[in-house]
Amino acid sequence: xxxxxxxxxxxxxxxxxxxxxxxxxxxxxxxxxxxxxxxxxxxxxxxxxxxxxxxxxxxxxxxxxxxxxxxxxxxxxxxxxxxxxxxxxxxxxxxxxxxxxxxxxxxxxxxxxxxxxxxxxxxxxxxxxxxxxxxxxxxxxxxxxxxxxxxxxxxxxxxxxxxxxxxxxxxxxxxxxxxxxxxxxxxxxxxxxxxxxxxxxxxxxxxxxxxxxxxxxxxxxxxxxxxxxxxxxxxxxxxxxxxxxxxxxxxxxxxxxxxxxxxxxxxxxxxxxxxxxxxxxxxxxxxxxxxxxxxxxxxxxxxxxxxxxxxxxxxxxxxxxxxxxxxxxxxxxxxxxxxxxxxxxxxxxxxxxxxxxxxxxxxxxxxxxxxxxxxxxxxxxxxxxxxxxxxxxxxxxxxxxxxxxxxxxxxxxxxxxxxxxxxxxxxxxx
Amino acid sequence: xxxxxxxxxxxxxxxxxxxxxxxxxxxxxxxxxxxxxxxxxxxxxxxxxxxxxxxxxxxxxxxxxxxxxxxxxxxxxxxxxxxxxxxxxxxxxxxxxxxxxxxxxxxxxxxxxxxxxxxxxxxxxxxxxxxxxxxxxxxxxxxxxxxxxxxxxxxxxxxxxxxxxxx
Ligand code: SF4
Numbered sequence: 001x002x003x004x005x006x007x008x009x010x011x012x013x014x015x016x017x018x019x020x021x022x023x024x025x026x027x028x029x030x031x032x033x034x035x036x037x038x039x040x041x042x043x044x045x046x047x048x049x050x051x052x053x054x055x056x057x058x059x060x061x062x063x064x065x066x067x068x069x070x071x072x073x074x075x076x077x078x079x080x081x082x083x084x085x086x087x088x089x090x091x092x093x094x095x096x097x098x099x100x101x102x103x104x105x106x107x108x109x110x111x112x113x114x115x116x117x118x119x120x121x122x123x124x125x126x127x128x129x130x131x132x133x134x135x136x137x138x139x140x141x142x143x144x145x146x147x148x149x150x151x152x153x154x155x156x157x158x159x160x161x162x163x164x165x166x167x168x169x170x171x172x173x174x175x176x177x178x179x180x181x182x183x184x185x186x187x188x189x190x191x192x193x194x195x196x197x198x199x200x201x202x203x204x205x206x207x208x209x210x211x212x213x214x215x216x217x218x219x220x221x222x223x224x225x226x227x228x229x230x231x232x233x234x235x236x237x238x239x240x241x242x243x244x245x246x247x248x249x250x251x252x253x254x255x256x257x258x259x260x261x262x263x264x265x266x267x268x269x270x271x272x273x274x275x276x277x278x279x280x281x282x283x284x285x286x287x288x289x290x291x292x293x294x295x296x297x298x299x300x301x302x303x304x305x306x307x308x309x310x311x312x313x314x315x316x317x318x319x320x321x322x323x324x325x326x327x328x329x330x331x332x333x334x335x336x337x338x339x340x341x342x343x344x345x346x347x348x349x350x351x352x353x354x355x356x357x358x359x360x361x362x363x364x365x366x367x368x369x370x371x372x373x374x375x376x377x378x379x380x381x382x383x384x385x386x387x388x389x390x391x392x393x394x395x396x397x398x399x400x401x402x403x404x405x406x407x408x409x410x411x412x413x414x415x416x417x418x419x420x421x422x423x424x425x426x427x428x429x430x
Numbered sequence: 431x432x433x434x435x436x437x438x439x440x441x442x443x444x445x446x447x448x449x450x451x452x453x454x455x456x457x458x459x460x461x462x463x464x465x466x467x468x469x470x471x472x473x474x475x476x477x478x479x480x481x482x483x484x485x486x487x488x489x490x491x492x493x494x495x496x497x498x499x500x501x502x503x504x505x506x507x508x509x510x511x512x513x514x515x516x517x518x519x520x521x522x523x524x525x526x527x528x529x530x531x532x533x534x535x536x537x538x539x540x541x542x543x544x545x546x547x548x549x550x551x552x553x554x555x556x557x558x559x560x561x562x563x564x565x566x567x568x569x570x571x572x573x574x575x576x577x578x579x580x581x582x583x584x585x586x587x588x589x590x591x592x593x594x595x596x597x
Contacts, residue, residue: 024569024570024571036453036454037453037456037499037500039456040456040457040500040501043456043457044582047582048582048585048586048589049586049589052586052589052590052593054589054593070453071453071454075454076454078454078455079454082454082456127498128498129497129498130496130497130498130521132498144498144521145498145521145524146498146499146500146503146521146524146525146528147456147500148500148525148528148529148580148581148582149524149525149528149581151582151585152581152582152584152585155585155588155589156585156588156589156592160575160581160584160585160588161571161572161574161575162571163569163571195441195492195495196441196491196492196495196517196519199492199517199519199520200520229492229495229519229520231520286441373445373450373453373497374445374449374450374451375450375451375453375454392443392445392496394443394445394446394496395443395445395446395468396445396446396449396450396468397443397445397450399449399450399451401468
């Protein structure tokens with residue numbers, strides 16, 4: 001039977017020749033990722049073993065990854081204590097894919113996994129983070145789960161009772177114009193199908209725009225698929241996937257490169273013409289409240305944030321450095337830049353981007369989630385307007401329910417930082 | 431039978447149910463104090479344990495969208511709320527099932543704060559208005575976890591099978 005990407009991946013993970021949407025399976029997990037919330041996973045994991053007489057031992061330490069990113073360096077003694085518990089557990093269980101708070105190999109989980117080659121095409125990846133959808137950019141079926149479900153995975157090495165999701169095929173034709181970026185494309189899609197338009201489904205990305213897009217851009221699309229409610233996003237792997245894994249992630253072993261069957265069955269097909277796409281802004285307080293930039297241009301902004309697992313990669317920082325070069329962040333506007341990983345930060349230093357950004361008046365911050373989830377760093381005042389390249393603008397997301405968060409691409413964020421108001425990056429572009 | 435103690439709109443995110451700034455608190459026994467922390471009046475009543483078990487939180491579409499944080503489910507499980515919504519976001523629904531938080535999918539529900547609701551096998555009856563609304567059953571795969579009393583006992587049983595003995 002013809003299969004979609006996710007059906008093929010789940011057939012392989014359960015050793016069957018074919019599966020179809022709606023089947024209930026127990027797929028083997030290739031990678032199980034957690035961040036600080038491993039502290040809760042740990043608690044639930046011990047709970048599963050309580051009274052069984054067996055020693056609580058993870059099924060396969062080589063398939064577990066733990067990355068500290070949400071609150072680094074720790075913002076409170078409580079977080080520090082949780083991190084310590086996890087650190088002790090990691091040492092005891094022999095978990096090697098552990099990224100502590102470090103300036104050489106730390107960063108946000110959804111950047112650490114791809115850049116270290118932890119994810120391959122055809123893998124089943126689960127993570128205790130909703131943006132685990134990101135890794136579909138490398139042709140994996142990658143989805144978010146809760147802490148108790150992760151404790152179950154640590155115990156058994158499988159995910160119990162997974163219903164094979166149906167898929168939505170998104171075909172992107174044409175070509176993105178200058179300063180119109182993958183972020184604009186995904187914001188437009190979310191606005192079009194709504195914040196629950198893909199609930200319980202996988203978004204499979206196709207078309208010439210996707211084929212010519214870098215892995216970095218594909219990560220943006222899959223990352224934000226969850227903002228349309230999707231279980232996962234997936235890009236069928238191709239030459240670019242192989243290039244990224246070999247050249248940027250140092251992967252040497254054989255790769256399984258495959259696509260969906262031509263006559264696979266989709267729940268819905270969405271066609272997009274990228275050539276007419278404009279920069280998009282998601283306005284408070286839902287990610288699907290998306291408007292073309294013309295409708296919000298001129299709005300005064302108090303804080304600009306560049307970073308997160310969505311847009312904190314080298315190409316994002318390059319756009320920002322280019323647009324800030326020789327200019328100044330408007331007075332009255334604060335600008336914070338968080339590279340998604342230490343490796344990206346180092347590359348940005350070597351390329352001179354960091355100097356350009358700092359000279360313009362932006363503040364460089366350590367790699368991590370930073371202000372994205374409103375825990376520490378860059379909190380907003382009552383009435384503040386933030387313009388950010390992150391992925392969520394829910395009420396209170398950046399720590400203050402009396403502020404407004406607008407989502408945009410790095411090009412829009414940088415152009416707006418200079419003027420102090422939401423600005424179309426195509427105006428006055430070189 | 432439970433009274434609607436909070437009525438919400440569509441797209442209530444996990445940032446509203448359990449704000450990110452309390453994420454360092456993880457234990458299910460400790461999370462209820464931060465349930466709907468930015469809704470000061472409601473939160474104060476949760477803290478004072480003013481709501482009887484099975485009180486109803488009523489919501490629109492896509493309840494629990496956003497983060498995978500399990501605190502959003504555990505903070506409502508503690509006071510033993512029942513969540514009746516038009517529909518739920520996937521991870522929140524799964525977390526609720528895993529922890530045993532009662533969630534009822536009721537696409538046509540119409541009720542006001544203060545109304546008394548009765549949840550039966552396939553309907554929600556609004557005792558105050560006298561109207562009944564059909565519910566959507568959980569898929570079998572999820573119901574099996576509910577029937578086992580949550581994912582921890584469900585997994586423990588499987589662990590026992592793996593070790594070839596009753597756990
Ligand atoms: S950067 Fe933001 S969205 Fe991404 S993992 Fe961190 S908190 Fe979540």
